[in-house]
Amino acid sequence: MRTPLLDWYAEHARDLPWRRADCSPWGVLVSEVMLQQTPVARVEPVWREWLARWPEPADLAAETPGEAVRAWGRLGYPRRALRLHACALTLTQEHDGIVPADLGALLALPGVGTYTAAAVGAFAFGIRSAVVDTNVRRVQARAVTGEALPAQSLTAVEMRLAERLLPTDPDIAARWNIAVMELGALVCTARSPDCERCPIRDACAWVAAGSPPYAGPPRRGQAWAGTDRQCRGRVVGALREAPGSLAVEELRALWPDAEQFARSLQGLLDDGLVERIGSGHIQLPGG
DNA sequence: TACCCGTGGAG
DNA sequence: TCTCCAAGGGT
Structure with a gap:
């Protein structure tokens, strides 16, 4: 089948590692999660590190969640690293260590929503599904x-x-x-x-229609400076760079507002992105 | 549904 | 500088 769009793609498609025929379904799944809200250029090097280090789900499942968060680097939204680690555990425990070729089973995986299930189904297994990003x-x-x-x-x-x-x-x-x-x-x-x-x-x-400008409701941008997200990012960033744990007071020094710091730290604990260890120390989950 | 969740590059 | 936005998911 030939259409102007498919012809255009054949000529202009980027040569991305997760698009190659020899890329495993696991490689496709990892790429799709990393690409959620993060540009291709920043994903590619991290994806290569992950697939070299953890070529199969069982390899990642054998690590601590914290190691996944550390290897996530600065891709943003580190909860995705946690979910990918949980994914690896589920695949190992319930799917014989492989990515299921079934949209329903994919959708049931942690961190896999409508888009990612459809994308992995289509790109890894050739399942006919609408991939809407x-x-x-x-x-x-x-x-x-x-x-x-x-x-x-x-x-x-x-x-x-x-x-x-x-x-x-x-x-x-x-x-x-x-x-x-x-x-x-x-x-x-x-x-x-x-x-x-x-x-x-x-x-x-x-x-x-003459390429009319956007006429819908105003699109609200995401505030950043002074938000809990910035605070959380600073805390996780410090722990990512640290070899082991950090004292709460060290982390506290990263943020001017004590109340907001406490709330953000609690959020990170609730999310399982960090954990308490000993008395007054914090580390990435599992060390 | 609306909001929360990181990060950095482009214009 | 500052705003926008990038292969979304979970609640």
Whole structure:
């Protein structure tokens, strides 16, 4: 099957390690979790380290959760590292140490939601499933709906549209999914779409409408300075760099507001990202 | 549903 | 500088 989009992908697709034919389903799963809200350029080196160190789920399952958090480095949202470690345990204990080729079983894994289950199903196993990420949503919003940007959160209408657009043949569908994502990542970008190089511009509803600017409700950015997240990040960052544990007072010195520090530390403890050890010391889980 | 959860690069 | 945003998930 040939379409302008699939032809474009064949010519312009990036050569990413988790897209290669010799990449295991585990490698695909790790990549998808790392890529949640984190750009490809920062994921790639960490992904290579993880797959070299933990080539199979059982290898990661044999480590402490804290080691996963440490190896996560600065990818952000370190709870994902924890969930990937939990994933490895579940796979080892309940799936014979392999990634299941089943959307329902994938969805039941820690840290695997609708998107990641569909992506692993499609890219690792060739299952026909609509893979709808922020790129796909944006391409659909423009090409089909004629709007500059999609809604703030994924709607049922968008999912149905993606399923309707998906080619019938599973192998072509998998290639279609990744082609739409790649188009959104390389050409139909959020800030400055390069419509001159777009393979489907002649069919684009947004271009046909004169590329009107975003007209929806104001998109609220995420505050950062002075938030609990910044505080948490500082604490986990310090523990990641430390060989062992740190005294609570050392961590306390990282943040000016005592009340916010206490709340953030408690949040980290509740999340299992850190743990208490001895009297007044904190470490990554399991050491 | 809306909000919380990190980090760093681009414009 | 500062805002935006990047292959989302969990609650």
